[in-house]
Amino acid sequence: MSEAPPEALSETAAQLAELEVDAPIVGIVMGSKSDLPAMEPAEKELGDRGIRCETRVMSAHREPDKVAEYARNARMRGLRVIIAGAGLSAALPGVVAAHSDLPVIGVPLTSRMSIAGGLDALLSIAQMPPGVPVACVGVDNARNAAVLAARILAA
Numbered sequence: 001m002s003e004a005p006p007e008a009l010s011e012t013a014a015q016l017a018e019l020e021v022d023a024p025i026v027g028i029v030m031g032s033k034s035d036l037p038a039m040e041p042a043e044k045e046l047g048d049r050g051i052r053c054e055t056r057v058m059s060a061h062r063e064p065d066k067v068a069e070y071a072r073n074a075r076m077r078g079l080r081v082i083i084a085g086a087g088l089s090a091a092l093p094g095v096v097a098a099h100s101d102l103p104v105i106g107v108p109l110t111s112r113m114s115i116a117g118g119l120d121a122l123l124s125i126a127q128m129p130p131g132v133p134v135a136c137v138g139v140d141n142a143r144n145a146a147v148l149a150a151r152i153l154a155a
């Protein structure tokens, strides 16, 4: 059996030491500040259940590097589920799932330019290619994303 080189072990130890005991285990991300009101129920539901979470705004289209970095570091930072809300051509949940093997729950959102009551975002999130899954809750139903995250954590 081959052993990891000492420098790799010390790097892992340093990363573990950085993890806080009360670090969030659910990441809530959304594509725009304008999504905040619609995503607040997810934060509230997790808070009511005593599940630690963090909330971040990042756009898959406007800040692709930031999204990729967040998703790639998510597991190492202690996150176990990611909830991602976005409207219009809602790429955020899929891009997060492309860069992380954590379960991703997408929340299709309505916004001022939505068509068909958010059907644009619903299809963007649900119609992922085979092998890169994103769970999809109902339009504007961020609370259900939090309930599903709780069930995944309890499984």
Ligand code: RP5
Pocket (backbone or CB within 6 Å): 030, 031, 032, 033, 034, 035, 059, 085, 086, 087, 088, 109, 110, 111
């Ligand atoms: C999406 O575009 C966001 O998730 C938001 O729902 C929508 C509109 O964004 P803003 O123009 O309000 O920033 O990326």
